[in-house]
Amino acid sequence: CVLIFRDISERRQWEKDEADRLLSARLLASIVESSDDAIISKSLNGTIRTWNAGAERIFGYSSAEAVGRHISLIIPPDRISDEDHIIARLRAGQRVDHFETERVRKDGGQIMVSLTISPIRDAAGDVVGASKIARDITDRKRVEQERQKFVTLVENSTDFIGICDLDGVPVYVNPAGLALVGLDGIEEARRVRVSDFF
Numbered sequence: 001c002v003l004i005f006r007d008i009s010e011r012r013q014w015e016k017d018e019a020d021r022l023l024s025a026r027l028l029a030s031i032v033e034s035s036d037d038a039i040i041s042k043s044l045n046g047t048i049r050t051w052n053a054g055a056e057r058i059f060g061y062s063s064a065e066a067v068g069r070h071i072s073l074i075i076p077p078d079r080i081s082d083e084d085h086i087i088a089r090l091r092a093g094q095r096v097d098h099f100e101t102e103r104v105r106k107d108g109g110q111i112m113v114s115l116t117i118s119p120i121r122d123a124a125g126d127v128v129g130a131s132k133i134a135r136d137i138t139d140r141k142r143v144e145q146e147r148q149k150f151v152t153l154v155e156n157s158t159d160f161i162g163i164c165d166l167d168g169v170p171v172y173v174n175p176a177g178l179a180l181v182g183l184d185g186i187e188e189a190r191r192v193r194v195s196d197f198f
Contacts, residue, residue, distance in 0.1 A: 038113075038134040041120060044087060046071045049129065058113075058136050060106030074103045076110065090119045090130050100137065111138045168193045 038055035042048050051066040059066075059074050066073060075083055079102060086096055096117040103113050113134045120129040154161050160177035164170045170189045173181075183189050 035133075038132070038136075040066075040071075040132045040134070041129055042071050042132065043129045044091065044127065046083070046087075048073070055134070058105075058111070058134065059103070065106075074105075076102055076104050079103075086115075086117055086130075090117065091127055093119055093127055095119065103134065111136055112141045113137060162189075168195055 033053050035052060035054045036057070038058045039050075039052045040048060040055050041050040048066050048069055048071055051061070051063040055066065056062055061073065071083065072080060082099075082101055086099070089096055096115065099115045099117070101113060101115060102110050104110055114137050116133045118131045119127040120131055122128045154174050157174060158176045160174070160180045162170050162173040162177050170186065170192070173183070173186060173189045178185065178189060181189075183192070
């Protein structure tokens with residue numbers, strides 16, 4: 001009988017490490033694909049490498065339509081200089097956080113997005129591409145604009161406009177309202193019950 005023993009503990013550890021890396025990669029891919037945000041990777045020359053389902057929903061292009069094309073596919077012509085600035089920062093290894101800008105959908109509609117862009121590095125640490133996360137903020141921006149219009153309307157109105165709490169203490173009175181009742185500011189108005197204005 002001849003018995004040959006071989007120590008395979010190193011190989012088993014390598015197999016376990018590979019299985020762990022594969023599981024981590026699958027988890028990461030699952031997170032990217034299920035995100036509502038557009039998650040896009042591109043080369044430094046602007047060629048789109050990956051395009052998740054969130055990007056399909058936001059921009060209207062399928063992955064097959066977008067991958068391999070230049071990122072200018074979704075950038076309005078008057079915003080191309082923004083991309084040049086972003087690439088310069090990425091080449092320097094810098095991250096770009098919450099950059100608000102406009103992008104174009106497949107149907108030609110413009111949307112507002114918040115971009116977070118990070119450099120992608122190779123094994124040697126050199127920047128070889130970029131990862132972009134784009135969040136559609138069109139609705140939020142529209143609400144902010146409508147709110148600002150309302151605030152401007154209230155501030156410039158010649159009518160008395162005030163807001164009070166449940167005890168009738170003013171929390172806001174517009175400038176015309178303060179002038180109408182002869183008060184200098186909201187602090188003075190807060191010492192008067194709204195019913196006393198009538």
